[in-house]
Amino acid sequence: MxxxxxxxxxxxLLCLTAVLISFNKVKETKVDADKIMEKVQNTILGHSDYxxxxxxxxxxxxxxSYTRQMVxxxxxxNREKEYSLMKFNTPKDVKGMKSLIHSFxxxxxxxxxYIPGINATKxxxxxxxxxxxxxxxxxxxDLGIMNLFKYKFEYLESKSFNGKECHVIRSYPINKYSGxxxxxxxxxxxxxxxxxxxxxxxxxxxxxxxxxxxxxxxxGSWLLTTAKVINVKNKRTTTLKRSNFQFDVAFEASFFxxxxxxxxx
Numbered sequence: 488m489x490x491x492x493x494x495x496x497x498x499x500l501l502c503l504t505a506v507l508i509s510f511n512k513v514k515e516t517k518v519d520a521d522k523i524m525e526k527v528q529n530t531i532l533g534h535s536d537y538x539x540x541x542x543x544x545x546x547x548x549x550x551x552s553y554t555r556q557m558v559x560x561x562x563x564x565n566r567e568k569e570y571s572l573m574k575f576n577t578p579k580d581v582k583g584m585k586s587l588i589h590s591f592x593x594x595x596x597x598x599x600x601y602i603p604g605i606n607a608t609k610x611x612x613x614x615x616x617x618x619x620x621x622x623x624x625x626x627x628x629d630l631g632i633m634n635l636f637k638y639k640f641e642y643l644e645s646k647s648f649n650g651k652e653c654h655v656i657r658s659y660p661i662n663k664y665s666g667x668x669x670x671x672x673x674x675x676x677x678x679x680x681x682x683x684x685x686x687x688x689x690x691x692x693x694x695x696x697x698x699x700x701x702x703x704x705x706x707g708s709w710l711l712t713t714a715k716v717i718n719v720k721n722k723r724t725t726t727l728k729r730s731n732f733q734f735d736v737a738f739e740a741s742f743f744x745x746x747x748x749x750x751x752x
Contacts (some may be wrong), residue, residue, distance in 0.1 A: 492555050520640035523654050524672075528592075528635060531567045536710035536738050540731045541573065542686040545623055548722040555581060555621075559729070562738045562752075567592050570743035572751060581621065587748050590631035595662060596716040598627055601748045607746050617666030623725040624695060626666055632679065637661055643671065650684045652676045680709060694720045704732065 556577040562570045569590045575581040583603035590596045598611040611618075616628040635657040638658035646655050653673040660667055668691045673683040684697040700713040715726045741747065 509688050520642040520656050521635075523642070523656060523674055523679065524633075524635060524638075524640050524658075527633065527674055530679045531632065531709055532563065532569075532679075534561075534563055534704075534710060535706065536562045536736050537710075537735055538733045538736050539729045541592075542726075542728045542730070543623065544724075544726040544728070546724045546726075551614065553578075560736075560738060560742070562740070562743060564740065567587060570738075570740070571631065572743055572748070574751060575621075584621070585748050585751065586620070586630075587743060587745055588631045589743070590634060591636070593636055595637065596631045597745075598630070599745045599748060603749075608745060610745070613662055614664040616662070617664060624718045624723055625725055625727075628662070628665060629697070629716075638670075645676075646673065648673045651682065655676060678709075694718065695742075704734070 519597045538561070539559050541559050543555040543557065545553045545555070547553075554577075555575060557573050557575050559574075560570075560572045564570070571586075571590070573586045575584040583601075584600040587599040587601070587608075588596055589598075595613065596616075598616065599608050600611060601608045611627055617626055619625070620627050620630060638660055641657040641659070643655040643657050646653055651742075653675055654676060656672045658670045658672055666688065668687045668689050670687070671685040672681050674680065675682050678701075680701050681699055683699070685693055686695045686697070688694050695716055695718045697714060699711055699718045701709050702712045703709050710732065712727070712729050713722060713727065717724045742751070
């Protein structure tokens with residue numbers, strides 16, 4: 488009877504140990520997702536002011552493509568916020584239009600669009616950020632920096648993408664008006680850069696993805712040079728290419744004032 492009791496106690500202790508290990512693994516997984524995304528944010532922040540040329544290539548489902556030429560002005564302030572102003576130069580139907588984004592580390596982004604035809608600047612409300620950006624496959628909410636305030640994170644798995652080992656992090660948007668139920672982000676293990684994103688609509692259906700190419704510049708800054716979004720439902724793609732980076736600039740914060748957007752040349 489004593490031997491039976493001893494074995495029963497040993498078995499119970501083993502079960503308890505297994506439960507505790509399992510609990511700790513779940514706990515560690517949750518913490519790891521947050522830590523990984525903190526490293527991502529730290530990697531892509533810390534750059535100086537810069538100006539760059541941007542080419543947007545819109546490809547329809549039938550294969551026909553349209554190209555838009557833009558210039559982008561960017562300023563980061565103390566790793567706490569980032570301003571981005573994009574001005575469209577061609578073609579004629581979008582010339583003079585401007586997109587302004589104020590990205591913050593502690594709250595949701597502010598976004599505006601300037602329409603020269605009516606000489607008006609319109610703020611994009613939270614409930615409208617799921618809409619398409621300038622007729623592209625990018626949504627307004629895809630723009631701006633990937634700050635930790637926008638999502639809750641869950642670690643999914645380790646997976647290879649384009650020959651690189653990646654952490655796969657599922658991100659759940661906090662904004663109730665988001666067009667996504669969640670987004671799976673493939674983060675490179677060697678550099679903590681988001682390389683591939685899979686987007687799921689509000690019904691949980693996978694419908695588009697984004698592949699990102701980064702380049703490291705003088706001073707160690709990592710900046711996005713190419714981003715390609717493919718809509719797997721309608722077969723449309725949008726590719727953003729950034730080139731001719733100029734770092735010998737310094738913008739005043741007032742340059743990115745929404746009241747001044749119409750005057751930017």
